Amino acid sequence: MSESEALLALHRDHAGALWGYVARLTRDSARAEDIVQETMLRAWRQRISDDATGSARAWLFTVARNLVVDDVRSARARHESLYDELPETSELDRTDALFDQMLVTDALLTLSDEHRAVVIRAYYRRQTVAEIADELRIPSGTVKSRLHYGLRALRLALQERGVTR
Amino acid sequence: MTHDQFADWSGAYVMGALARVERQQYEDHLACCAVCTDAVAELSPLPGLLGRIPSQDAELLLVGVPAEMPEDLVARTLAASQVAQPRRIRMPLRLALATAAAAVVAAAVVIPIQLHQSHQPDETVQLAQVVQSPLSATVSLTATDWGTRVDMDCFYAASQYGGQRPYELYVLDPAGEATLVSSWHAGPGEEAKTTGSTDLPLGDVKAVQVRAVDGTVLLAANV
Numbered sequence: 001m002s003e004s005e006a007l008l009a010l011h012r013d014h015a016g017a018l019w020g021y022v023a024r025l026t027r028d029s030a031r032a033e034d035i036v037q038e039t040m041l042r043a044w045r046q047r048i049s050d051d052a053t054g055s056a057r058a059w060l061f062t063v064a065r066n067l068v069v070d071d072v073r074s075a076r077a078r079h080e081s082l083y084d085e086l087p088e089t090s091e092l093d094r095t096d097a098l099f100d101q102m103l104v105t106d107a108l109l110t111l112s113d114e115h116r117a118v119v120i121r122a123y124y125r126r127q128t129v130a131e132i133a134d135e136l137r138i139p140s141g142t143v144k145s146r147l148h149y150g151l152r153a154l155r156l157a158l159q160e161r162g163v164t165r
Numbered sequence: 166m167t168h169d170q171f172a173d174w175s176g177a178y179v180m181g182a183l184a185r186v187e188r189q190q191y192e193d194h195l196a197c198c199a200v201c202t203d204a205v206a207e208l209s210p211l212p213g214l215l216g217r218i219p220s221q222d223a224e225l226l227l228v229g230v231p232a233e234m235p236e237d238l239v240a241r242t243l244a245a246s247q248v249a250q251p252r253r254i255r256m257p258l259r260l261a262l263a264t265a266a267a268a269v270v271a272a273a274v275v276i277p278i279q280l281h282q283s284h285q286p287d288e289t290v291q292l293a294q295v296v297q298s299p300l301s302a303t304v305s306l307t308a309t310d311w312g313t314r315v316d317m318d319c320f321y322a323a324s325q326y327g328g329q330r331p332y333e334l335y336v337l338d339p340a341g342e343a344t345l346v347s348s349w350h351a352g353p354g355e356e357a358k359t360t361g362s363t364d365l366p367l368g369d370v371k372a373v374q375v376r377a378v379d380g381t382v383l384l385a386a387n388v
Contacts, residue, residue, distance in 0.1 A: 004387060007246055011239045019234040027222065029232040036234070037242045044246055100217045108218075108226055120227050122180035123212065124220040129182045147176030151208050164210050 007044045014057050015040065022064050025106055031071065039064040065106060072099050100163070107157035115150030118143055168198055175204035179212060237297060244295035247372050247387040248341070286316065287367055292375060292384035299353065300332070302375055302384050308367035315346045315361045319375065323354040330377070336363050337372040 015036060022039075023032040039060055043049075048056045075098070108116055117136065121127045129147075133140040158164045171194045177183050178191050195202050215223075225231055286305035294301075302319035317334050329352035335343040346361030363370065375384040 004243055004246065007243060008239070011242060015234065015239065019238075020230045023230050023232055023234075024226060027225065027231055029235075032232070033235060033238060037238065037245060040242050041246055097217065101219075101222070104214055104217050105222070105226065108223075116226060119180075119215075120223050122177070122182040123215045124218075124223040127182065128184055129177050129187075130184060132182070143182075144177045145173045147180060147182065148173035148204075149176075151176040151179070151211055155208060155211060158211075158214060163214060 010043055014060055018060050025068050035064055035067045072102050103161045103163050107154055110157045111150055111153055115146055118146045119150045171201055175208055179208045240294050244293050244385040247385050290386040292386040295382045295385050298383045300383055304373045306367055312364040313367045313370055317359045319357045321351040321355045328352050333376050335374045336370045338365055338369050339371050
C-alpha cells in the first residue's frame with residue numbers, strides 16, 4: 001500500500017465517525033476540520049492503521065479529543081494572560097464554563113445512542129419516564145433501565161475525565 | 166414490593182422523571198434499602214454536571230452531527246500530507262515576480278535542448294486540489310543529464326468570471342525546500358503548457374505544487 005493509499009484508507013474508514021464526534025464536541029465546523037485533518041495526518045505519520053491489533057478508531061478519537069482539550073485550554077490561557085493586569089472574571093468564567101461544557105459533552109458522546117436519547121430527554125427536556133416511553137415507543141421499564149445504566153456509564157466517563165469523583 | 170422491582174429506578178429518580186406515585190413508592194423503598202440509597206448517592210452529582218451544558222446545545226447531541234463533513238477534506242488532508250514540511254514559503258510579491266522572470270528565462274534556454282530529447286517522461290502525476298480553485302494540472306518529470314525537466318499541463322475551468330491571474334509551479338526537495346520551475350498567467354477556459362527545469366535529480370523531486378503568487382498552495386502531488 002502506498003503512503004497516500006494508507007491515508008485514503010484511514011479517511012474512508014474513519015473520517016465520517018471522527019467528524020461526527022469532533023463536530024459535536026467543538027460545535028464549530030472550521031475547528032472540526034482542522035482537528036480531523038491534524039488527527040488523520042498524525043495517524044498517517046505514525047503509521048496507525050486497522051490491523052491485527054485492532055481498529056485505529058480508538059486511537060483517532062483519543063488524539064482528536066486531546067487536540068480539542070488543548071484548543072480549549074490554550075483559549076483559556078490566552079484569556080488569563082490577556083487579563084493579568086485587569087482581571088475580567090466574567091471572561092475567565094466563560095472559558096472555564098466552555099471547558100466544563102466540552103468535558104460533559106464528550107462524556108455524553110461516549111454513551112450509546114439509546115442511553116443518550118433517554119438521558120437528554122429526561123434532563124434537558126424534563127420529560128417523565130412515561131413521556132419518553134411514549135415518544136420512543138418503548139416500555140417504561142426500558143426507559144427506567146436505560147436511565148439507570150446510561151447515567152452509570154456517564155458517571156464513569158466523567159470520572160475518567162476528572163470531572164467528578 | 167421487593168428490591169428487584171426498584172433495582173434500576175435510581176436514574177429516573179435523580180432525573181426527576183418518575184411519576185408522583187412511583188416517586189413516593191421509590192422513596193418508601195429507599196427508607197429501607199441501603200443498596201438503592203447508595204445507587205442514588207452515586208448518581209446525585211450528575212444533574213448538576215449535566216446543567217453545565219445549555220439545553221439547546223444538548224439538543225444538538227440528539228439530532229446528530231451539526232454540520233456535514235466538507236467533501237474536499239480528504240483532498241486537503243492528502244495535499245497537506247504531501248507537503249514535506251508544514252511551513253509555507255511566502256515571498257514578497259516583488260521578489261516572487263523577479264524569481265518568476267528568472268525562471269522563464271531559464272525555461273527559454275532549456276527548451277531547444279529538450280527538442281532533441283524526445284523520450285517519454287519518467288513520471289507523470291495528477292495534482293490534487295489543496296484549496297478550492299478552478300485549476301487542474303498534470304506534471305511530467307523527465308530525468309536529464311543536468312537535473313529534471315518539468316512539463317506541466319494546466320487547465321483553468323471555463324467560467325464567465327475572473328480574468329487572467331499569475332500562477333507558479335514549484336518542486337520540493339526531500340527537505341521540503343521549494344524551488345520555482347515555471348510561472349504563467351491563465352484565465353477561465355484556458356490551458357497552459359509550461360516547461361521548466363531544476364538541477365535536482367529526478368529522485369530528489371518529492372512533490373510538485375501549483376501556487377498563487379501570494380504563496381497559497383492550490384494544487385499538489387507527491388512524486
